Amino acid sequence: MASPSYKDSFVNGIWKENPVFVQVLGMCPALAITNSVENAIAMSCAVMFVLVTSNALVSILRKWVPKEVRIAVFILIIATFVTVTDYAVKAISVPIYKAMGPFIALIVVNCIILSRAEAFSSKNNVLKSILDGLGMGIGFSIALLCMGGVREILGSGSFLGHPLFGANYEPWVIFVLPSGGFFTLGAWLFIFAWWRERGARNKKPEGHQA
Amino acid sequence: MSATAAHTVPHAHKPTSSLYMIVLLGAVSTVCGLIIVVADMVTAETIRNNLAQITREAVGEVLPGSTELVKYVADLEAGTITPLAEVTGGATNLFACFGTDESGQRRFLGCVSKAAGKGYAGTIEALYAYSPDAQTITGFKVLESKETPGLGDKIILDNDFNANFTNLDVALNGDMTALANPIVTVKHGKKTDPWQIDAISGATVSSKAVGALLDASAERMIPLIHQHLEELRKGGA
Amino acid sequence: MSGGTDDTLSFLILNTLLVNNFVLAQFLGICPFIGVSNKIETASRMGVAVIFVMLVSSALAYGINIVLVAADAEYLRLIAYIAVIASTVQLVEMFIKKTSPALFKALGIYLPLITTNCAVLGVAKLQTSEGYSFIQCIVFALGSGLGFTLALVIMAGIRQKLDLADVPGLAKGTAIILMIAGVLSMAFMGFAGLGS
Numbered sequence A: 001m002a003s004p005s006y007k008d009s010f011v012n013g014i015w016k017e018n019p020v021f022v023q024v025l026g027m028c029p030a031l032a033i034t035n036s037v038e039n040a041i042a043m044s045c046a047v048m049f050v051l052v053t054s055n056a057l058v059s060i061l062r063k064w065v066p067k068e069v070r071i072a073v074f075i076l077i078i079a080t081f082v083t084v085t086d087y088a089v090k091a092i093s094v095p096i097y098k099a100m101g102p103f104i105a106l107i108v109v110n111c112i113i114l115s116r117a118e119a120f121s122s123k124n125n126v127l128k129s130i131l132d133g134l135g136m137g138i139g140f141s142i143a144l145l146c147m148g149g150v151r152e153i154l155g156s157g158s159f160l161g162h163p164l165f166g167a168n169y170e171p172w173v174i175f176v177l178p179s180g181g182f183f184t185l186g187a188w189l190f191i192f193a194w195w196r197e198r199g200a201r202n203k204k205p206e207g208h209q210a
Numbered sequence B: 001m002s003a004t005a006a007h008t009v010p011h012a013h014k015p016t017s018s019l020y021m022i023v024l025l026g027a028v029s030t031v032c033g034l035i036i037v038v039a040d041m042v043t044a045e046t047i048r049n050n051l052a053q054i055t056r057e058a059v060g061e062v063l064p065g066s067t068e069l070v071k072y073v074a075d076l077e078a079g080t081i082t083p084l085a086e087v088t089g090g091a092t093n094l095f096a097c098f099g100t101d102e103s104g105q106r107r108f109l110g111c112v113s114k115a116a117g118k119g120y121a122g123t124i125e126a127l128y129a130y131s132p133d134a135q136t137i138t139g140f141k142v143l144e145s146k147e148t149p150g151l152g153d154k155i156i157l158d159n160d161f162n163a164n165f166t167n168l169d170v171a172l173n174g175d176m177t178a179l180a181n182p183i184v185t186v187k188h189g190k191k192t193d194p195w196q197i198d199a200i201s202g203a204t205v206s207s208k209a210v211g212a213l214l215d216a217s218a219e220r221m222i223p224l225i226h227q228h229l230e231e232l233r234k235g236g237a
Numbered sequence C: 001m002s003g004g005t006d007d008t009l010s011f012l013i014l015n016t017l018l019v020n021n022f023v024l025a026q027f028l029g030i031c032p033f034i035g036v037s038n039k040i041e042t043a044s045r046m047g048v049a050v051i052f053v054m055l056v057s058s059a060l061a062y063g064i065n066i067v068l069v070a071a072d073a074e075y076l077r078l079i080a081y082i083a084v085i086a087s088t089v090q091l092v093e094m095f096i097k098k099t100s101p102a103l104f105k106a107l108g109i110y111l112p113l114i115t116t117n118c119a120v121l122g123v124a125k126l127q128t129s130e131g132y133s134f135i136q137c138i139v140f141a142l143g144s145g146l147g148f149t150l151a152l153v154i155m156a157g158i159r160q161k162l163d164l165a166d167v168p169g170l171a172k173g174t175a176i177i178l179m180i181a182g183v184l185s186m187a188f189m190g191f192a193g194l195g196s
Helices: A006-014 A027-032 A037-061 A067-092 A094-103 A105-109 A111-121 A126-156 A178-206 B002-013 B018-062 B159-163 B204-227 B229-234 C009-019 C030-035 C040-070 C074-099 C101-107 C110-116 C118-130 C134-162 C174-189
Strands: B068-075 B080-083 B094-100 B106-119 B122-131 B136-144 B184-186 B196-198
Touching: A006 A126, A027 A094, A027 A105, A027 A126, A027 A178, A027 C030, A037 A067, A037 A094, A037 A105, A037 A111, A037 A126, A067 A094, A067 A105, A067 A111, A067 B018, A067 C074, A094 A105, A094 B018, A094 C118, A105 A111, A105 C074, A105 C118, A111 A126, A126 A178, A178 C174, B018 B068, B018 B122, B018 B136, B018 C074, B068 B106, B106 B136, B106 B204, B106 B229, B122 B204, B136 B204, B184 B204, B196 B204, B204 B229, C009 C134, C030 C110, C030 C134, C030 C174, C040 C074, C040 C101, C040 C110, C040 C118, C040 C134, C074 C101, C074 C110, C074 C118, C101 C110, C110 C118, C118 C134, C134 C174
Parallel strands: B184 B196
Antiparallel strands: B068 B080, B068 B094, B094 B106, B106 B122, B122 B136
């Protein structure tokens, strides 16, 4: 199997293999912690930290870890960094910690992280693994910001807590409720599918693109 | 990096010895354990301060001017009040609050209690301030709730609703064992007596839940506060 | 009596099953909700397996939490819970393989995937933070599992009908499932206030 270039390791996760919109992984936090932009940013940072650190450690250990116990080792490493994140968030801001509820601890079982450990960093060198973690983390953050932005602007009429539309705006409350999360993500997936299909259609007649 | 791939493929075919796996798992666990312990030690102090800070701010909001809090654990079933330091594993649910007057003297301001009850969608946790001199509730703040955003969560944000708790009558009955009038939530605009809570229109269930949790707590907590008033006034000093 | 420790059992069941449904209101276990909801039969089997894993791991997590608190080692909680869940899933796998090879085949890949079902870890985590007693933990786990199964089976029923419907090509797959989930979630909001 050919190893991706340094640039691809970083860029793939942001758009082409975006973890939420393309791979449809890590849906739980993408739905639950996106009722405001602030929460979305906090969650993105937490996931990115865990992705980068666990990718790095898995990559460092990759030559010593035999196939039989690799999943156990991966989970152990991920759980460690999630615990660290848990303490860090609590130390930085208790209100944010409360807003994220159980979802910080649940980063452990976020499919994105385990799948990157298994599919990428157990096969590639440390630098590439860190780049991959960063790329995937940024891709995840973009998705969360897309969700959080739409939900906060429509659902509370504000962005990052700053009111946008003046006092007469009646917020579209449904968007900060759970069902709004489902609707927003569904709509984004729809838009992405349309985008990709349009891209594919435009490419076909020319036929000379790689 | 085909060299790495070539390295791992033959490796996967031959079984690894159990001893190696055990040693490896042990080593990884040790490293992970160390990382966690270090993270815990580094952050523990900050987390404790943060939590204390939040409690202080919340209490300061329901009872403005309080600069010093003495923590107690009130057992409503057994009817006892014990300082937090003397109970193991207890959670503070009563604060005696002190501030300073113009001459810089330490002055007893009142008590702040924690109460919890079921709301529209899960438990509501709240703080309320009680003034033993006036026998009224003087402040109220929801700490945690899962009420519906935009409807039920008005119990946190609605100013008119919060105005109910600036002077809510909770006078005790003659023998100081219960409230003279139970706290009740009435429909929006139907408030006639000082012990009633005027509900938010459109969030009646959540408003009623607030009334019920306040009544349930105050009914026992306030007689208890009066039994131990001398001790609370001294505040362990 | 602070916190949720005085929640009655009937309130717990109603709350986790309907009002705060794990999938539709708390967004726990979305991956299997989307992945395993194409047929009622698989969905209900998956649900049963999840209920079982939840019950066992909830009981074990309760015990482990007591030990960890006594040893003053709460920082190991997450790792311990994950280990418990992973081994419970293995146990269930072995048990099902022995007693019902047919069911084992039907569940296939989804059985080991329960380990990474965040609803299971969610139960362990939430019961600890709410400070439930042992009985409350079991009832909470049961209600959560039932709620998960309910959402899964309803979705599977709708998706079976959906096969006959004319869905726009672009919305096929996850997008339309999420839209339906949104409507379901809205419907479940109607249960709010029940049991209070």
